[in-house]
Amino acid sequence: MKDYPVYNTYQTPSWCPGCGNFGIWYALKNAFHELGLNNHDITMVFGIGCSGNLSNFLKVYGFHSIHGRTLPVATGIKLANHKLNVLATSGDGDGLGIGLGHFIHTCRRNIDITYIIHDNRVYGLTTGQTSPTSPKGFSSKSTPFGVIELPVNPVALAIISGATFVARGYSGEIDHLASLIVQGMKHKGFSVIDVLQPCVTFNPSYSYAFYNPRVYKLEDTAHNPQDYENAIKLAMEFNDKIPIGIFYKTERETYEQACIELGENPLSEDDIENISIEDIIDDLLA
Amino acid sequence: MEKLFLRGSEALALGAIDASVKFYAGYPITPQNDIPEFLSRELPKVGGKFVQAESEVAAINMLLGASACGLRVMTSSSSPGISLMQEGISYLSGSELPAVIVNVMRWGPGLGGIGASQGDYHQATKGGGHGDYFVPVFAPYSAQEMYDLIIRAFDVADKYRTPTMLLVDVMISLMKEKVIRRFEKRSEVKIKSWAFGKVKEGEQKIIKSLYLKGNDLERHNWKLYEKYKVMCEKEVIYESYLCDDAEIVLIGFGMVARIGKSAIDIARERNVKAGLFRPISLVPFPEKELEAISKKCKKFLVVEMNTGQMVHDIQRVLGKDIDISFYGKPSSYAPTPEELFYKIKEQI
Numbered sequence: 001m002k003d004y005p006v007y008n009t010y011q012t013p014s015w016c017p018g019c020g021n022f023g024i025w026y027a028l029k030n031a032f033h034e035l036g037l038n039n040h041d042i043t044m045v046f047g048i049g050c051s052g053n054l055s056n057f058l059k060v061y062g063f064h065s066i067h068g069r070t071l072p073v074a075t076g077i078k079l080a081n082h083k084l085n086v087l088a089t090s091g092d093g094d095g096l097g098i099g100l101g102h103f104i105h106t107c108r109r110n111i112d113i114t115y116i117i118h119d120n121r122v123y124g125l126t127t128g129q130t131s132p133t134s135p136k137g138f139s140s141k142s143t144p145f146g147v148i149e150l151p152v153n154p155v156a157l158a159i160i161s162g163a164t165f166v167a168r169g170y171s172g173e174i175d176h177l178a179s180l181i182v183q184g185m186k187h188k189g190f191s192v193i194d195v196l197q198p199c200v201t202f203n204p205s206y207s208y209a210f211y212n213p214r215v216y217k218l219e220d221t222a223h224n225p226q227d228y229e230n231a232i233k234l235a236m237e238f239n240d241k242i243p244i245g246i247f248y249k250t251e252r253e254t255y256e257q258a259c260i261e262l263g264e265n266p267l268s269e270d271d272i273e274n275i276s277i278e279d280i281i282d283d284l285l286a
Numbered sequence: 287m288e289k290l291f292l293r294g295s296e297a298l299a300l301g302a303i304d305a306s307v308k309f310y311a312g313y314p315i316t317p318q319n320d321i322p323e324f325l326s327r328e329l330p331k332v333g334g335k336f337v338q339a340e341s342e343v344a345a346i347n348m349l350l351g352a353s354a355c356g357l358r359v360m361t362s363s364s365s366p367g368i369s370l371m372q373e374g375i376s377y378l379s380g381s382e383l384p385a386v387i388v389n390v391m392r393w394g395p396g397l398g399g400i401g402a403s404q405g406d407y408h409q410a411t412k413g414g415g416h417g418d419y420f421v422p423v424f425a426p427y428s429a430q431e432m433y434d435l436i437i438r439a440f441d442v443a444d445k446y447r448t449p450t451m452l453l454v455d456v457m458i459s460l461m462k463e464k465v466i467r468r469f470e471k472r473s474e475v476k477i478k479s480w481a482f483g484k485v486k487e488g489e490q491k492i493i494k495s496l497y498l499k500g501n502d503l504e505r506h507n508w509k510l511y512e513k514y515k516v517m518c519e520k521e522v523i524y525e526s527y528l529c530d531d532a533e534i535v536l537i538g539f540g541m542v543a544r545i546g547k548s549a550i551d552i553a554r555e556r557n558v559k560a561g562l563f564r565p566i567s568l569v570p571f572p573e574k575e576l577e578a579i580s581k582k583c584k585k586f587l588v589v590e591m592n593t594g595q596m597v598h599d600i601q602r603v604l605g606k607d608i609d610i611s612f613y614g615k616p617s618s619y620a621p622t623p624e625e626l627f628y629k630i631k632e633q634i
Contacts, residue, residue: 098341
């Protein structure tokens with residue numbers, strides 16, 4: 001792993017020492033470098049939560065959006081200018097709690113956006129409430145008697161909802177995560193990367209000490225990412241062994257490719273000077 | 287009567303429990319997190335249900351459902367979360383369902399910031415959601431009032447079958463001070479004859495806000511308005527401090543009024559005849575009471591932690607002949623008593 005300060009801003013990250021967000025930050029910079037992207041080649045939409053603070057630390061076109069709404073905002077950007085490399089990032093609370101509906105619909109659309117979930121299984125910025133990926137029984141400030149609900153499984157959900165690139169990364173494996181981001185960004189269609197991101201302050205039971213002995217890489221196994229059924233089977237595995245890598249990858253027409261209104265040129269570059277609506281008016285008056 | 291030393295947020299949560307709240311649904315957001323933290327721990331102990339919903343939209347809709355069953359229900363949030371709840375607040379009003387909503391204000395518009403602000407006065411008092419309705423709004427200025435007003439908010443909500451709101455300053459929420467607990471045990475709540483499960487056997491009960499036939503909607507909206515007119519007669523609360531001989535009266539709500547009171551004390555020590563008028567119910571607004579003061583005092587200074595919102599209501603009530611000046615602090619830095627005393631002196 002190397003650092004590429006060209007993507008830094010003047011601000012130093014304010015995350016807690018040891019936060020898994022540092023790993024994602026470095027992996028993103030490595031991925032951008034490997035893809036040969038300049039700062040102005042990258043458009044990123046950020047959510048609310050500790051992950052949203054990333055908007056201050058990455059020198060790219062950044063949109064700090066509403067809680068839970070990163071994907072609709074990113075979709076708007078991609079449809080207005082499909083030449084842009086669009087990424088969205090948010091936490092598990094943002095993307096899988098309040099934003100869960102948007103997540104499923106963006107998977108259905110298969111729009112060419114790369115979505116990174118900072119999955120720390122807790123609300124960190126509000127100092128430790130349960131999140132949609134907190135395990136059953138998890139005790140927190142809002143669930144002192146333990147969580148009743150089952151956790152959301154973002155990997156399985158993405159696969160069955162129609163995302164065409166579904167992977168899981170780990171903040172403790174930065175080079176591996178960077179490679180997933182590179183492949184996700186190269187992929188044409190909606191790519192989802194769920195990142196195991198330790199929150200050492202508010203969810204210490206899921207720290208590096210928990211993940212390090214458990215994670216293993218799918219590319220070291222016989223798994224074929226085209227194998228839908230095995231991908232779902234692997235997505236359900238989260239115990240002594242936790243798979244990271246690409247679960248599922250397929251090709252399907254992207255949303256913007258299927259839009260008859262969108263041509264080679266993005267809408268934002270369309271010339272509206274010479275548009276005439278006279279024919280339409282004539283039709284209406286006929 | 288128990289004497290306690292509590293944070294405003296804890297006093298509010300305890301007051302809600304003493305008012306027999308049975309259902310809370312909310313979503314994490316700063317700076318109101320310590321209210322749900324208290325209730326998640328304490329509410330189950332007294333047989334109530336606490337839910338962390340998947341969003342503020344889900345939370346307010348859970349309130350609609352629980353309220354329809356006749357429970358006392360509440361939620362709390364901070365400004366952006368309250369914006370998300372506006373749809374539900376409009377539906378609560380239209381469906382005539384009681385519920386209590388607490389807004390511990392932070393900065394806006396947009397994500398704004400998490401510091402102290404009074405930027406939501408317009409949203410709270412002038413609707414926020416769509417349609418023709420009024421939500422009673424109370425603004426506490428001490429931990430004691432956090433306790434007292436949440437109980438009143440539940441009572442008013444039940445009495446008029448309406449959502450009610452507490453518009454809370456973050457400093458009042460985080461400040462720790464003496465609170466006298468009025469109720470030794472939880473208050474008894476009347477059975478609501480209109481609620482699901484309470485209606486007589488064989489009768490149909492529909493809770494709705496849709497009126498398509500004839501002039502049903504017009505009648506419904508006039509009914510909501512009539513309830514508001516009764517509230518204007520019966521539910522106004524305010525405090526008037528040393529206004530009788532005052533040459534200038536400072537007007538503010540919540541935290542600003544708390545600081546303003548110290549400014550009035552400084553003024554009186556220096557023989558400056560200043561008083562304080564503090565609306566506690568922002569809806570209904572203490573119009574007659576303010577008008578009465580303006581018979582004697584001709585100078586008013588309105589102070590708010592925004593660029594001027596309540597001041598429009600003051601201008602509307604007092605008219606153009608009265609000298610009304612405004613001092614706004616649209617930042618996280620509250621005015622100091624000395625600063626307000628200086629502003630008072632500038633005006634006379």
